Amino acid sequence: MIDFTPTPEQAMLVEMVRRFVQEEIVPIEHELDPDAGRLPPEKDKELRAKVAQMGLTNWDAPAEVGGPGLDVVTQTLLAMEMSQHRAGLYTTCYGVFGGAGLAHLYEASDYLKERYLYPTLRGEMVGCFALSEPSGGSDPARAVQTRAVRDGEDWVINGSKLWISEAANADYAILIARTGDEGRDGLTAFVVETAAAGFTVRREVPVLRKVHKPTELTFDDVRVPDRNRVSPEGAGFRMAAERLAMRRIPYAAECVGTATAAHRMATEYAKIREVFGKPLAQQQGIQWMLVDNEIDIRTARMFVLDAAVKADRGEPFRTEAALAKLAASEGGFRVVDRCVQIHGGLGVAADLPLERWFREMRIRRIGEGPTEVQRMLIARDLLGKHASASRRSA
Template sequence: MTIDVSNEGELPFELEMLRDTVRHFVRSEVAPVEAKLSLDQAKLDPDQQAALQARARELGLWALATPKRLGGAGLDVLAQTIVAEEAAKCRLGAFFPAAGAIGGDPPSVLFHGTAEQFETYGRPIVEGRMPKAFTAISEASGGSDPARAIQLRAERDGDYYVLNGTKTWITHADRAHWGVVYARTGEPGRRDGISCFIVEIGTPGFTRSRIPVMIANSPNELHFDNARVPVANRIGEEGGGFALADDFLTRGRITYGAGPLGIAEEALRLTIEWAKERRVFGGLLAEKQGPQWMLADCRLALDAARLLIHRAARKVDRGEPARAEAAMAKWSATEAAFKTLDTCIQLFGGMGVSCELPLERWFRELRIKRLGEGATEIQRMIVARSLFS
């Protein structure tokens, strides 16, 4: 009996070419710019970023998730994971792929909106005329359980909705011109009681405040005090917001996990090079069984995580349900990446926590990645539920 596994562990030639293009771009054009940054700089200055973004557009590395009909590259999820992994292999890569050079995608929920909504809000991002928009789901009452936790209210008042409440842990809100906000328009605790809105920065009654955290890319808390949002800014039907969010969360968890995987691969490469040169106890670190086994464990965990990411991506690209597979992909990748960084720092010793190397920054940022897009425990719950459904 012949079983067709459709080369699940291999990449088509086109994706290998895409991977090599991103890898070369990061190494030859992004890394030299990053090398000129001072150790306390969290991101590139606007001129540096604009130059790299222009080069990324020339290479076709722009608006990758945006459908071709809307002016984007229209890459499938598997291709997006290839880009995400390679684009993260730089000092700023955890939250700024290729140091912020690769972008151009509005929140994917906008693809389900009207043509007018996309032209007004999405087109400027795709064309590089506007920075990335934010997505606001999480609240202090429980960011990992939005169906029940969302308390931000949106009450219909003629041609407007009036929003009252707070969102927290929202990234990119400090730089965005607008974002999508999920608010409750129906009964508490119901999935069909959540709607999605486009909210512009500067809307009266809408304010932002920075939340200091352990990394430089601080999130924001968003406050809504009788903020009036036009009905025309609602995406989809009233009460249909959670279904839209569930779709983008599934896709997003897959690509989200690929970034940490790329960082861990780069850290592993640096550590292996170090181990080949570092002499301890009469020999090279690379010759000692303890470090060898530590690095072998990392190799196993990262390879396994990549297979799970690619499996989940292929299922989505085939149009198959993949909620549990996406959860396993995000869970395995962020945990494996964090443990790999911990191992690499341990083997580097004092140099591992020096700001001269990117390891300490990556370690802090990967700790955040274990929480983003649903904490590891939430991913476990999703997988467990799938076993009994």
């Protein structure tokens, strides 16, 4: 049985971030548009300075690239706190903690770090991650049709991508393109600048989430120098899969954080709102909803921390990350849904953060590998080759 009690240092960091979120971020949200994606510039500057004083600028970056070098468990505990506000799922603390988000560049060449990673960490550049295509996102090893063909020192890229978040505001995309045969070993990762000739953001796609709109992209003879290749040839899928598995841990932690905030609100509301002559909290139907919330949150929290512990130990954690993502996004959605119900009409009003959490948590069951794909990954580890007839490319 793993002991998930935070160390004194972790507890201190968690408390510091909790106070920052509750005292600095939550009060501002009363003044902001309910779907806001950024802070007013003055506030942004002020809060970034406070984060720097806390020593948490670029909080998720390793020490080698100038970040605080926190282990995965500590990052997970902090992500559970940072997400406990209205914009917490997709615009965690409005970005004032910085971070590249796209860990793909942490182990890239010195050239790529100088040109893209460090400016991103300094807040001078924005990147996006372009894997999914109109032909499908669940099974990219088969679906990716965007092709990169070698031409001297360059690669020439043609194709299209769909659902790529933030590309309209990004300076570059980490793009997975096919350089070889069908299947997972035919894919390679590149950094492609959005200003490159032939790179077009065809449209932004309105979805339930109002910030960081996903986009449709087309590539028409986009020329990229070979030094912009992030992975060895044919290793782009493996690199993306490793990064996606790691990314699932903070992604799941954010779901736990938001669910925790919603559950806290519903618990307090149940004590003060009266129906049929007594507080909601005395109605057994409501008590059971709160208990179900507690079960969903505690279960997801344990799965997420279990994955983080394994990642820190250098043990395989792909199955644990899939379990964490599955439990936290599905459980988090159930929690937010119950909290909306407990609040009645207020639950769907933009006066409270619940309706934004409800919309954005719905996306969490699809993004970063839908629920069914997580189930497939877990089943594969349980059943090995018996899980599917063909393991050729997935």
